[in-house]
Amino acid sequence: MVSLLITFLMTLSFSTIIFILLFLKSKLYYCTCDVCHSYLTSNWSTQYNNLCDWYTHLLQNSPSQTIHIHVLENTITANPNNVQHILKTNFHNYPKGKQFSMVLGDLLGNGIFNVDGDAWLFQRKMASLELGNVSKNAFDDVKFHVENRLLPLMFSVARGKDGGVVDLQCVFRRFSFEYICRFLFGLDVNSLELPFPVSRLSDLFDLATTLSARRAMSTSPVIWKTCRRLNLGSERKLKEAIRNVNILVEKVIENKKKLGFTKNQDLLSRFMEVTDDGSFLRDVIVNFILAGRDTVASALTSFFWLIMNHPEVECRIQTEFDQLTINQKQEFATFEQMKELHYLQAAIHESMRLYPPIQFDSKFAVENDALPDGTLVKKGTKITFHPYAMGRMEAIWGKDCKEFKPERWLKDGVFMVENPFKYPVFQAGFRVCLGKEMTLMEMKTVVLGILPRFKLRLVKSDGELRFEPALTATVKDGLPVIVGERSVGSH
């Protein structure tokens, strides 16, 4: 009787294992082509520092500037005509799609980044009211944060006992977190005061976005979904991080309700005027922190890295500012003067051409389609456009595409806007970024705050930037720099 039972149990276990294997096989796409093999074995990393550099190499060598990673069921393109088709001409065929909202759904909920259709349109309209025009008030807020948070921190580093070394990426993350909180809910989280009082929300956010990015890297959703169901490994940590983010965000909302709100105060107040749905307000906050924190910090980090490697560009930025303010003794550019800084505007665009904060972006095809370059897209598959690779395509930017040359954006000294489908750093078409103007103003204010006052040098001045897997380009091990104070008029 016992042996019969053992035989039965063994047969049952064996059948279950076979069933699981067959199920996984049907869900996991298997391919042995060189590219897929290199992806699955991470063989690409023997030649390239970053996955995006390998993709760039593949895209540069593709006649149509489009490639397929079969195991990911992903078509990746660096062809501007395709980008225009996806983001504008046939926009309705390329929503974010279920796959995307599954990966980021636990963190982003029904916020603007994670929804399509009416839910998206409503939030876009509401947010446009706040972000459509960058006001003088917004500029004053940024300037306040630069003058009262960022610069004092930099001075204390330069004069401090730690040899004047600081991780610039970390500084910019804290700065942009602080500013986006001010913009979102009118709150001064003051996260830049030394010695870095670790802002809990900011840290939990880091953890939640990093763990969510891991899901996106996985070859099949079955793997992370199984771990989520069983509450295992990084999925358990993600759940905990999101739970804690929610607790803190709820406190912010409660606090706002207690203080009272009026429409024109900040973005959260604007949304609270039309709804008191706590879960929706939570989603608004989380999505806008994601939109405005890491992107700006990433853009500033690579901008300063490039400037430290190109002192001639730094010099021209400074000269432009000096010439503009020659008759006034000014410490800062005014709101109006910001618009006159064409070279600085060009340098910022040029740095994001080479180092876009969002290196690639994916959509899902609702129906079968053909892209302008003839590539067929199968219903339900992923299509990715790749701003990082696009910034390095000779076909788009010419032979000097790898060089950092702000001049390419200027005609007779005046900044010229590029075709957004060639430069989809802020995306383009119907879902173009709403924060572009705010970002440019924020970046200019930071640059003009730091450059005249500090001489920055890289601690490690070797080669290229290395990135870690994340939703937004994040420099691996940060960007340690030596901060020296300039004497007045020494640049």
Ligand code: HEM
């Ligand atoms: C360097 C800075 C930034 C870059 C490179 C950037 C880039 C992008 C990109 C690529 C998208 C499209 C994402 C997608 O749909 O998949 C996007 C969307 C968006 N961005 Fe930005 N962004 C930046 C800063 C900001 C800031 C500071 C804000 C506002 C606080 C902001 C607000 C938004 C919003 C609301 C959307 C959603 C638009 C929509 O879906 O209709 N962004 N951004």
